[in-house]
Amino acid sequence: MAQLSDRPSAPAGTPDLELLRKFEPVVYYTKGEQVYPAAVEHYVEDSTLWEHHPEGHDELLVKHGQMTMEKLIEPRPAVFGTIRYLRFIEPLNLAEAAKVLADQATLHRKLGSNFRPGVGRLARGGFLPRLADGLFSLSFLLRGHLPAADMAAAELDYNAIREEHPEHVYYGRVIRQAGWTILQYWFFYYSNPWRSGFHGVNDHESDWEMVTLYMYEQDGQLVPEWAAYASHDFHGDDLRRRWDDATDLTIENGHPVVHAGAGSHSSYFRRGEYQAEVNLPLPGWLAGLLQSWNKFWTETLGQPAGNAFHVPFVDYARGDGLRIGPDGAQGWSPVLVDESTPWVSQYRGLWGLFARDPISGENAPAGPMYNRDGSPRGAWYDPLGFAGLDKVPPPPQALQMLNANCQKVMQRQTELEKLVPEKAAELQVLGIRAKGMEGNPHLAKQYATLEKEILTLSNEVRALRRESSENSALLQGLTRRLERMQAGVQDHPQAHIRNPAVPDDPSETLRFDRAAETWAAVSLSLLLFVIAGLIFFAPHYIWAGLAVILMLFVTAESILRGAFVRTVGRITLILAMLASLILFIHFWKWIIVAALLVMGVSLMVQRLRELTG
């Protein structure tokens, strides 16, 4: 059991708002962050309300200056496929776009909040991921997306509103489920300028992020046990950390510390720069083909797994910017919400522009209670399952439950110890009886019936013995765990984590920093120039030339990244596979004949060896 003395606690009857305040998180932002948690009302009042109809046109429902929280939740019947959304930034013309970008630069200078990316994200990934990144960037030509000027305008408008309403708001919710008391902190941001501001994956209007704390009750006190931070679209065990996990979770005066990603506002336990990978949406047949190839590559050829179709991005959670939280200059303004809060439960639309992005990255998110398609959000209705805690009892119950489980298994084991010998003896009796019947043709019918009975009983005895053996092993495990728990020994705080988010190691620099970064910046363009040259000067050798150039680029890259050995091995292996295919196409008959001969000779040798002893 956890040592309670070193943990903050609150009496079980503490009012919800007080409870939320007692454990509210401290959030550290990255220098250069453009927007911070704010109240929804001012955003809504400064927006327009729209509806996107299934046939493709968009309809303005509430004009600018007329929006209110009441109008947001006004019931409006709509046909299936209709998407309701708010729009914070109205379309800008060229002059307006140029002006807001210039104003944004001025604002950054004034606030001293220019963002510096440091080692570029492109240099952190390999050449092929960079190629995928190029394709991803080109995909914005086809997908709906937000212009950078819209994000700049959102930042300017946010700052203007912030001057009048400087408070930093979180929307808190307290839920009691399966013995746990759950505190959810929802943060609303005016925009998510990750792509335009911090070289990330996407931009969208508005952003909802969430931090959850899980507490159990002991001796009339609520004690925090787990903290789970929402990070992109991840969920499950990897999201949560135990309160005593000093490696990952920092506690400041009883408040958990969150490091927010710049622009993405994704929450991290440790400060640092995180590699975020986005898989390109591939057609089903290509994804299947890729999966088969990966299986062959890793299992048959024993090569490390890799995915050339992921795009590397960096989520900067440096924590060197603004700090919001208790005991500091910038505190929180909490607002209690639940299902009865009208805007939470009655507005199912998007909280910003529906950008018509088919893969949704640029479409604004829905509110805390819903997904973009209006369906209920898992983190809202199943906060335990969200962090993989639905299978974990609160610590005080865990010991009881384990004890009860042990008793149950032991009881069954005692039953089995009696039952198995009884059934086994019964089976032997039937066996003896069957033996007695043999050689008596007039007993054939009874013998057949007895045989069936023997078979059934034999299966039953086997099943009981298996159950007994399995129970014995289970009991051993349960007893050992019970002893450990009774002695106060806890699991390792990170025992539940499979794929932890770990920041890049700052000491792990590239082999030739500057050269690698320069190469990363220019290599893709250089490749395109070389291909253009190839088409112009040597059109007959285009495919071979392309393959050779690509190999040379990948090899050059591997030298800079200190991965020459691995890369050369992979390239040669791929070439060998191509050559094998060619050889098989030309000599398949010979290859099959040779294989058959080898098999024949081998079989013959084995059989002859058996024959001659």
Next chain:
Amino acid sequence: MKGGPMPRRKKSDKKKSPIAVSVIAVAIVVLFLLRLYQVYEPLIRQNFFQHGINGPLFSGWGLTPLGSDLLSSTTYLALSLAGIFVLIGFLRLRRWSWVLLMAWTGVSLVIALVDYFYSHANYAVMASNVTIAFALNIPDVQRIFGIRRDSNGAAL
């Protein structure tokens, strides 16, 4: 059992070459011989040994047939000699020789594939290279050359 208990087979941690190493060594020798033929064949075709260089090597920006043959002979000679150099290191189980051999096989395969698509294919060379590439990828071979150091098989 006659003559007392059977003596236990001795086991040692001494570096031993897997069979694949011998297979690779044989393949390198075969490749050396094949490449050697590729060195001489164009020279014989051009009567190089009778008349030496008896014509221009360049025509404008391009190569003449003689120049082209001489270039390919020189390339193959370099590849053959590199093969022997690598073979020596390989038999002595040096890490650099694995890297060099893999690179050498890669280059050799590129040439073989370009030959296949654009001129005349040399299937024997291709097959030898394929054998070497796959044999070099065997985990035991990689371990003995220090390319793969872990026990769970992840490549370095």
